[in-house]
């Protein structure tokens with residue numbers, strides 16, 4: 001395939017992002033069923049969310065409030081009057097054979113967010129944020145891959161059917177150009193941060209409570225007409241979003257340069273091979289036979305209600321970042337790296353738990369970032385908490401472990417061996433600073449290196465390094481090097 005740079009010589013990429021967020025409400029969108037993740041299949045269902053005849057929906061007020069707060073935080077206008085609509089399509093995981101959604105009357109519309117990337121800020125326009133319900137989940141059994149192909153039968157779990165969803169749709173993002181993949185990733189990252197700050201969802205991409213579809217199209221440089229787009233479905237990590245958009249730009253450029261047409265379709269992202277493959281063709285005129293939902297009253301939030309919700313919005317993320325940067329005394333570059341790595345919340349919580357800002361930054365952006373990259377996961381998905389990182393740093397600060405031992409403690413925590421204190425105890429990793437044990441090791445080192453000892457006696461203090469090295473080796477790196485040096489010089493000085 002042609003390179004990204006080649007693709008960009010001829011074409012300008014335009015992206016659009018559709019994000020589905022599962023709200024963290026206690027009950028479902030239109031019934032009182034529980035929403036807990038991972039429950040026994042079909043244990044959180046009732047006639048309404050199973051779509052049984054005669055059952056009637058009742059709108060979840062908490063979900064409407066969350067939808068409005070999300071809209072306000074995205075700078076949207078909140079509709080004075082809007083309705084739900086039935087989106088008709090047939091699929092086994094959709095018990096009613098229609099999805100209760102919003103169509104031409106979304107609860108929130110016309111907003112914008114400033115997305116920060118390395119080379120500056122790109123404004124992403126928000127077309128709409130609307131309310132809908134999630135579908136159930138199909139499970140294909142008997143095949144090798146869990147896909148329907150090759151399966152002997154399929155099972156459906158309706159626990160997820162009816163969980164409140166907010167779909168947030170951007171306008172076409174035309175200002176990103178070569179940074180389009182980076183902007184896509186940064187937008188979703190910032191959106192996740194915002195939703196977390198709002199407290200409306202746990203936004204766990206790996207559990208599907210935040211799902212992203214990435215639209216990509218290309219147009220010849222200088223053209224202001226949008227090209228044919230593809231929609232890559234359910235890309236489930238920030239890193240994958242960037243990779244999928246970049247791949248799709250190269251793939252479409254190759255198709256167009258070969259004189260062929262891009263097919264308007266959905267595509268599937270394959271994390272392992274780093275490519276997208278064709279899904280189903282999708283025309284703009286797809287007919288879902290939308291019509292207003294007759295069983296639900298319209299939603300007409302009073303302006304007082306909207307104002308009251310506006311007053312509950314958290315500090316905007318960019319203002320918060322500026323405030324924290326000043327408090328932590330980070331340089332612009334340090335702060336950008338922290339934000340870019342998705343580590344802002346983690347660093348903040350680590351500092352709250354007692355670590356110094358630079359120490360917190362260092363752990364998350366070096367050792368832990370390396371580990372996350374190696375495992376192909378986000379920092380937040382690593383099995384370590386900010387509190388544990390702060391505890392580890394406290395051990396370093398107290399001189400109980402040195403840098404090398406601290407890395408081993410970290411490994412133990414990541415391997416699930418417990419807290420840093422527990423790992424130190426179980427693996428016996430504490431630095432030896434007891435003078436008795438250190439002194440004995442120093443005496444042995446002097447006895448087996450008489451030439452070095454003689455040099456130091458003659459005033460060549462620099463030679464002490466060899467003896468310190470010998471002691472460290474004997475104590476498997478677990479000696480307090482400063483104290484060893486003092487003891488060596490005491491004996492020979």
Ligand SMILES: [Zn+2]
Pocket residue numbers: 028031032033044045046047048049050162
């Ligand atoms: Zn139900």
